[in-house]
Amino acid sequence: MVHTFAKRLLLAAALTLLVACNDTTTRPQIDIEGKTMGTFYSVKISGEIEQNKQQLQQEIDALLEQANDDISTYRPNSVLSRFNQTHSSEPQPIPRGMADIILMAQRIGRDTHGAMDITVGPLVNLWGFGPDKRVVKAPQQPQIDAAKRNTGLQHLKLLSDNRGEWLQKDLPQMYVDLSTLGEGYGVDQLVRLMARKGITNYLVSVGGAVSSRGVNGQGKPWRVAIQKPTDRENAVQAMVDLQGYSISTSGSYRNYFEQDGQRYSHVIDPATGRPINHRLVSATVIAPTALEADGWDTGLMVLGTEKALKLAEEQGLAVYLISKTDDGFSAVMTPQFKAFLVQ
Ligand code: FAD
Numbered sequence: 001m002v003h004t005f006a007k008r009l010l011l012a013a014a015l016t017l018l019v020a021c022n023d024t025t026t027r028p029q030i031d032i033e034g035k036t037m038g039t040f041y042s043v044k045i046s047g048e049i050e051q052n053k054q055q056l057q058q059e060i061d062a063l064l065e066q067a068n069d070d071i072s073t074y075r076p077n078s079v080l081s082r083f084n085q086t087h088s089s090e091p092q093p094i095p096r097g098m099a100d101i102i103l104m105a106q107r108i109g110r111d112t113h114g115a116m117d118i119t120v121g122p123l124v125n126l127w128g129f130g131p132d133k134r135v136v137k138a139p140q141q142p143q144i145d146a147a148k149r150n151t152g153l154q155h156l157k158l159l160s161d162n163r164g165e166w167l168q169k170d171l172p173q174m175y176v177d178l179s180t181l182g183e184g185y186g187v188d189q190l191v192r193l194m195a196r197k198g199i200t201n202y203l204v205s206v207g208g209a210v211s212s213r214g215v216n217g218q219g220k221p222w223r224v225a226i227q228k229p230t231d232r233e234n235a236v237q238a239m240v241d242l243q244g245y246s247i248s249t250s251g252s253y254r255n256y257f258e259q260d261g262q263r264y265s266h267v268i269d270p271a272t273g274r275p276i277n278h279r280l281v282s283a284t285v286i287a288p289t290a291l292e293a294d295g296w297d298t299g300l301m302v303l304g305t306e307k308a309l310k311l312a313e314e315q316g317l318a319v320y321l322i323s324k325t326d327d328g329f330s331a332v333m334t335p336q337f338k339a340f341l342v343q
Contacts, residue, residue, distance in 0.1 A: 029217030032057045036064040037182050038074065039207035043190060046201040046217045056197075063189050064206070070098050071178045071185070073121070074131045083167055084121070084175045091159050091166035097189075099165035101181050101291065102158050108295040109153045111315065116299030117270040119156055121175030122147040127275060128257065129266040130177065138259055144273040150174055151270060183207040184248055184294025191246075191290070209290040211246040223342060229281045229322055229329060237331065238320060240340040245318075246290035250297035251282040267301045278304040279323045286318035286340055305332070 030053050032043040043060060072078045076085075083092050094102075105118040121130065126147045128135030139147075150173040159166040167176075178185075186206035194202050194213070201214030203222040212222035221241045228235035229251060240247065252265035256275070264275040283300040287293040296317060300308035305323045309332055312319035318336035322329050333341075 026219055027215075027217050030056070032060060034061060034064075036061075036206060037068060037072070037186060039183070041186065041190070041206045042204065044203045044216070044222075045194075045199055046215060046219075047199075049197070049199060051197065059193065060190065063193060064186055067097070067182065067186050067189060070095050071101065071182055073175075073177055073179065080176060080178060083169075087172035089168065089170050089172070091157075091168040093163075094165050094167045096165060097185065098178075099158060099160070099167075101178055101185050102156070102167065102176075104291050104295055105178070105181060106153060106156075106158065108292075108299055112296075112299035112303065112311065114153065114270055115302035116180070116295055117151065117153055118176050118178055118180070119151045119153055119174055120268050120270050121177035122150045122173065123268045123270070123273050124177050124179075124266070125175065127264065127266075127268065129255065129268075134257065136257070136259075138262075138264060148270075148273045180250070180298040181291060181294050183209040184246070184290035184292070187211050187246060187290035187294075206290075208250070209246065209248040209294050210242070211244075211290050212242045213244045221342075226282075226284050226320060226322075229324075237322065239342050240286065240337075241342050242286065242340065245286050245288060245340070246293050247284060247286045248290060248293035248297045249282055249284040250301045252276060252280070252301060267298060269302050276302055276304070279325070280305045280308060280321060281324050281329070282322045283308060284320040284322075284337075286337060309334070 027046050028048060030045045034041050041064060068075060069078055071080045073081055075081060079094055079098060108116045124130045125132055126139050126143060150171055155169055155171045155174055157168040159168060183206040187204055187209040190204040191211050203212040210224050216222050223239050223241055224247055225236045226238045228237040252267050255266040256263050267276050269276050280301060283297045285293040285296040305321055308321055312334050316336060318334060318340060320333040320337050322331050
């Protein structure tokens, strides 16, 4: 049976992951679900826990609320929105968690040669995929050029001293967009909560980022399915056992608009300032943290199948890529990904 939460997730939030589980449980299992970051979260725990479900849900909601208050561009008063609104080039104080996200973004940005770029916000907004209203028409080249002039990771500095962490920009109109990393960050927060509570059997997800450890209510390893990029919501492409790792998928086939028969995806190539336009339709990454997996999947999506596979092999990443062919879809994976596959 495909879990109903996963169905909702797939319908609502442009995801390619679903959770496979069965009806009959042999150990107690707690399921907690809710909304965050414009999508849904899910926490499944098997075995006895000391805390009651309601209290645990309150703690989960508080953690995710804090993440939204820190990094949401959909909240005008978040720390990130205030950084984007200021035109000052003075360093601005930021919370530790946000600094961790920026650090990871800088690393993956460098390793993908700028394909993953959190300063791409002005272009995301221009193409109608940010918090503002969606555009109905593709923008003109001069508008794209103007937005591009306000991007570039080299214009963003992360500073640290004994008072805390600071973020500094040297372009007044710079707009940092952490949407691509937020779900992974949220999952890592939930994983840390599980660790603090001594919970060792869980599966947690926020949108398309998932992490699991231990066994489910049947005493079997949790399994996560990668969905086929088709309209059939429960078509399974591959199944993995995460073994304590995290997985995240980025896709171009659910969040897009169409104009004159052309599809415009929400994944922007920072080099062209335009939505990606190639045959790679989804990139799935398994990594030690969900933040890392969530950053890499978008960078690889931008690169396209050949470059993404080459880079994944060079970096030793566990990656699964689905590309469109003339008569359907084809998949390639790195040997590291194969180690997580289950039949
Ligand atoms: P991913 O592939 O993981 O990321 C794609 C997104 O990353 C794009 O939509 C764009 O924002 C950005 N991006 C595009 N190209 C690049 C690139 N080259 N490099 C880096 N980034 C790029 N949505 C709502 O509708 N309402 C909300 O209230 C809301 N709140 C949110 C709060 C938070 C804290 C976060 C993180 C997101 C929120 N969202 C909200 C956004 C929404 O859920 C996004 O769709 C989601 O975060 C993007 O994830 P994805 O898995 O769909 O796509």
